[in-house]
Amino acid sequence: MQSSKSLKEWIVIAIPYLWLLALFLIPFIIVFKMSLSDYVVARPPYTPTINLAEGWQSIKDAFAAFDFENYVFLSEDDLYIKSYLNSLKIASISTFLTLLIGYPIAYGIARANSSLRSLLLMLVILPFWTSFLIRVYAWIGILKNEGLLNLLFLKLGITDAPIQMINTDFAVYVGIVYSYLPFMILPLYASLEKLDGSLIEAATDLGSTPTKAFWQITFPLSMPGIVAGCFLVFIPAVGEFVIPDLLGSNSTLMIGKTLWTEFFSNRDWTVASAVAVILLLFLIVPIVLFQKHQEREGANL
């Protein structure tokens, strides 16, 4: 397309652009504004609001009333700090576990012949389409005390008493790895599939062991897939709510759950907004890196 655009071309650009500005970017600005406001017992539960009808003075008053009180509150209560740190810890460990489990699967799919390959790919994509909530729910029946796994353990005589698995951090890890595995396998497969097999043949011909060939050729060349997969797992896992809520215990602090409680149970919108702003600050670097990575590698999701 030419650099000078016609009116029609500008309209094509404007429609999705304005939609995203109105329903994606502006809401964030409102969240930021809200995080600087004060909590009041009212509906909606915050002050100040800018009343445009009262003109410039109202805007100035509103800005004068903004403060960082909510952020000070967050930094003083170690519930929030622990939630952030624990979310980062759980997300990092589960991203690593997902990579560890997903890599051999993606590698196996990439090496299968083409008819088997499309079947296997279909089988990876299918759970990705089925409800997230249902897939997390399925684990409750397996992990709970009178659940299927404990039943199996008792039958096999591995334990005498049921092992507490539901409502533990272990269950949260299982839930995250299980739910996000397709997000890891697909980009890994995409980069492993492009790999030129003759490179490995050349390496083995020249006396390299298969293990050495893997670490020196396959692994580095699959790096784009590893990076994309890790971003796709890590970023949403940090803010995960459903998994820690249904599978974790009350002491499993994750920031998504803390935000939810702050909003729905404590009805403190201003603190919830401050929690969201800080969470976004944590994630802005990985999100920007992910976007750069996707643009560089071409969008093969």
Place this chain on the structure above:
Amino acid sequence: MNKLSRFNITSLTLGFAFLYLPILLLILFSFNASKLVTVWGGFSTKWYVSLFQNEAFMDAAWVTIRVAAISATAATILGCFGAIVMVRGGKFYGRTLFSGMIYAPLVMPEVITGLSLLLLFVALNFDRGITTIILAHITFGMCYAAVVISSRLSTMDQSLEEAAMDLGCTPFKAFIKITAPVIAPAMVSAWLLAFTLSLDDLVIASFTSGPGATTLPMKIYSSVRLGVTPEINALSTLLIATITLGVITASWANKRAEANRIKDEQLAFAND
């Protein structure tokens, strides 16, 4: 490279067992006559009967289907515009921001998206209900749609469209006649993706819904918190069956369309 080693076979078997066993067990126990999840009391479809008699579930299902159908359709159209801008838009002021706004919602934690949209609706004094859920779902749906459609659009040979315009087509007509048929399969996938994402969403719907608008995931979530019930298993099985059927049909249709296209192209070259 086509010989699978024992290591490959083991990892594939274990991997797919991990992915599928939980779902298969869930389906199996939806046909369990016993109310206890772990005791097999014989085959029964009574939980399906009691599910269909449960009006709260049926109402929620109807709300969810309407929300998903409307938002997926709008998301696909907007996503198509988004894809055209990303692939064909060239350089324009604010392009980086635009692609940022397309990619960010894909990974943005749902709690943040949900909270921010709710605050927008409150600030605008917008009555919360089905409409606000639809608006929220269109927004994240269109980003997924834009990514799916743009990956097809970027591999398309643009000279076809240029040829049509050289022969007197307006850009709009050239798009409808040439580009639209090529990206149609991607638009179908995008629609299905947006539809299932909407069908599946708990967090954003919880934030943006108002009194009287309860979606199926919200209903499932509130019953799951009270414990595992065979009715939820039955409902899950129905959802899984519907989605599986949809995905398999779509991929089959996609493959056929692709095969036809290749055949047509070969014929066209053969006639030259």
